[in-house]
Amino acid sequence: MLHKKKNVLEVFAENERVNICAPMVRYSKLPFRELVLKYNVNISYTPMIIADVFKNSEFARESDFSTNANDNPVVVQFAANNGPDLAAAAELVAPYVGGIDINCGCPQKWAVQERIGAHLMSDPEAVRDMIRTVKARMDTPCSIKIRVHQDLKETYEFVKRAEAVGVDFLTVHGRTRKQKSTEPVNFEGVKLVKESVSVPVVANGSIFSLADAEEMYEKTGVDGVMSARGLLKNPAFFAGHDYTPWECVENYVKLALGYGTNLHIFHHHLMYMFEDIMCNAERKTFNTLSSIPAIIDHLETHWGLDVSKLI
Structure with a gap:
């Protein structure tokens, strides 16, 4: 069934400040996107999808992108280095999404070697061509994510x-591209971008709490903030929670089991969420669990999870 998604530009028009869940390899899949939208996230992104593989492979299309009426609004992030590949992939998802994003920031060596991701920061003409091509072929908003x-x-x-x-x-x-995530964010660089263009600008980098978001807004004047690692640790921080609330854990388990999630992703999401709320001894035990039934059993025994109420 076709689920028409909200145009993300409407979200910027309706909100003075827009909270966004970043594209995360493996982690920003449908269950997690639906989860964070319950906790004051306004827009969520898919993981980065390789455009030429996506357009050529039915297997890639089925494994890399899934959505539903609750996953709204969603932005699909593509990695590409030319307009035709990007537009062909974007046209396949356009009816189901609220925006298309071009990854111009992935710093991994393989991405740079493939002339995608952060490589594009040194090839502005390729980026211009991709934006032009997408804009000529569809009405879906087109954005770029840069460093x-x-x-x-x-x-x-x-x-x-x-x-x-x-x-x-x-x-x-x-x-x-070459800075580590432990190095300070360049507020002046972000502010320069905001002051240089008339379109909405979102800031990304070291957003772990509402206080971090507030600092970014005050120092840069941006229209929205995007978080990755912060939301992994606490999917509810945009809703004002200092730590992951138990109901958030329950919601994630319900969504993950309902949609089907592999052990690795399921376990890692919960490990991130429990990082600040489990004692060290329990966390060491929890992190060694090697099956979904074992994880569920642990949550039932130690945290009072009632799976029957989640189904």
């Missing part, structure tokens, strides 16, 4: 070029 350059003049020129060909909004991670 700052070492020389912020390059970042300024990059976003101005993207704006000139019709990018609808953009997300900027406040670190360069």
Whole structure:
């Protein structure tokens, strides 16, 4: 059944501040996206999908993208290095999503070697071509997710070029491609991007709490903030929870079991959520559990989980 999704530009128009769940390899799948939308997240992203593989492979399409009426609004993030591949992949999902995003920030070596992800930060013409091609073939909003350059003049020129060909909004991670996640975010770089374009700008990087989000808004004036690791640890922090509340754990278990999630992802999501609320001894035990029944049994025994109420 076709589920028409909310256009993400409407979300920016309706909200002074927009909370966003970042694209995360393996982790921002349907059950987790649906979970965070219950806790004051306004928009969620799929994991990065390789556009040429997606358009050519039915297996990839079935395994990489699933959605439903509750997964709304959702942005599909594609990795591509040319307009035709990107547009062909985007057309396949356009009826089911509220936006299409181009990954221009993945710093992994394999991505750079494939001329996708952060490689695109040094190829603004390829990015312009992809935006133009998508905009010419569909009405779905098109965004880019970038990092700052070492020389912020390059970042300024990059976003101005993207704006000139019709990018609808953009997300900027406040670190360069070579910086580690432990290094400070460049607030000035993010602020420069916000002040340089007239489209909505989202900030990404070290958003772990409402206080972090507030600091980003105050220092940069952006329209939204995006979190990855912060939401993994506490999917409810945008709703004002300092730690993952138990009902959030219950909700995740219900969604994950209902939709079907592999052991690795199921276990890791729960390990992240319990990181700050389990004692060290219990966490060591929990982290060694090697099957979904064993995990459920542990939650029933030690946390009072009632699976019968979740089904």
